[in-house]
Amino acid sequence: MFRWSSMMRRPNLARVLAAASLLLALAGSAHWLLPLGREAFALLMARDDAARLADLRLDAELTAGRANREIDEALANDDAELAASFLELADSRALPVPADRRARVLAAASAGTVRQAAAFGRGFVTGEADDLAGLAGATAGDLTVWGDVRDLGRQAGHYLRDEPIDPLMTGLAGAGIAATAATYAAFGTPLTLRAGLSLAKGARRVGAVGLRLGDDLAGLLRSGRHARAIAAVADIGRAGEKAGVRATLAGLRHADDVTDVARLRRLSEAKGGQTLAVLKTLGRGALVLGEIAARLAFWVIAAAANFLGLVAGINNMMVALCRPLWRRRDGRRLQPA
Template sequence: MAGQEAVIAPDVSYILAMYRFFAAFGFLLAFAGAAHWVVPAGRQAFALISARDDAARLADLQLDGVLTEVRTASEIDAALAENDGELATSFIELADARGVKVTAERRARVALANAPGASLARGAGRFGQGFLTGQGEDLAGLAGATMGDLTVWGDVRDLGREAVHWARGEPVDRFMVNLAGIGIVATGATYAAFGAPLTLRAGISVLKGARRAGVVGGRFAGTIAAAMRGGSKAQFAALAGDLGTAGSKAGTRATFAGLRHVDDAAGAARLRVLAQAKGGKTLAVVKTLGRGALFLTEALSRLAFWVMAGVLNLLGLIASFNSMVVAMLRPMWKKKRRWPLALPA
């Protein structure tokens, strides 16, 4: 019996070593296969986190895999169905910049929607509407609103409107009253400085139009109101200048779309950076990404998951490789066990 045990024991040890080796090898293959998905996602997550302070770079990274040919075609068709040549043009510009194919037929339809005759008629009407009412959602409307403000007509108009509300006992929008008062001062400064602070004047016009359009959130309105009441005048001037620059680079409509996601002065600065980098493409970027065009929002939890998954995958690869090597080399350094021989009585 003792002799049999001496023969069987080494075989069992060898079989267990082989089991350990193949188990570790199987885990290594599994982790290596998972790395095919985990590593690229983890790399993208790291890139997004690294670009969180650069709105333009952040938008470019998030557009990868989102702005496909199918998505672009559907957005252009939807814009044309609503006779929105500005949005359709913005998507074509964005597609061209990112190498996304757009059919010649769609390009022709967009060009027809933006034909000089049609756009001129639309532009004249919106310019007049912007001049008279201060409301404009495209470049022509913003030009009319800004022209009205630069002639002091716009600020007087807004003050008169709120005065009528006060006389009727209706609620008065003090936010608009403050903006109109600051606008009159800014208009005087613009003429005195021969147009130097024009971006500030344009930014105030953007704020007034955004307020009427209902795209200024409560938190952002509170930030602006605090700056106007007793806060830093330099902070308000910088904020309004950022919005004026965004409006001049990307258009009022894109600025309004971005303002829906802005809560503070830092958000306004992000919007300016995005508008300066993307220009006419800004409207399509914001339409595609929403708040994600400016911030890391709901993607943050997904990014954290992929970073953790990447770390765990790396640890799994190291651990399984180490186990496989140990299982393979163990029989070489394991001393053979000596079994006592049965002595005759």
């Protein structure tokens, strides 16, 4: 029979208090640190998947109240396209939109159809645009070889007048002539590429292609890496097909290189008509993590350290409480009576 009186000796009080204090401190911070670490880890894992990244960030950014405010603001600015995009995004995320607000969006979309059709026609004929509908018409006009010849002629005029020429516009127009010929020869097979060239030129006209993206595309054309440049232009065309001209232009404003253009294409394929609202809500954050990546990595490391500390703290606490059960004060193990 064991000598139970020896087993019931009081444990080292200082050791128990130290272990309990550490455990309480770690447990107190875990309730907010571990969820932050989990969210940060999910964002880091989605950094190369624009659609997944946008969904995760929308969870924190887009509420029913904000969606309804954005719809009201768009309607107040006579922006039916943006209002319709936010309505579609709200429906996809099961955010409630009152019936009267929904009806106003549909009415605004119908009222703007005639006005946009007229602007589209002017852009198609002249190649000049005062608004996005006109730009869409100019882009559609580029699907014929005339638009590219017109743009090459303008650049030639700049050269003859000793004015600066745009190497990117020149390269896109030249590629557009070749792509148009290939489209007709292949009965429309490369139509996405042809549309991408038109959209890229339209974006360049209105300043939607930033300096870094423009330099990246022009550099690819100058260096002979035509396959990479063609893939980027095709990505622009695909984004335009899925999300529309305006959403594509909005995304290109946030793209710094052809990798960002590929992310825009994946976002447009996943979100379709919601893309414009996603970009309005998240900006460049819809495509890349950017400067917050380092901060997210810190939260992941901090959460992991907290979890390991909890495990170690529980272990120390159990050791401090159970030590008297297997060791006598003189250091010898308990022996049967």
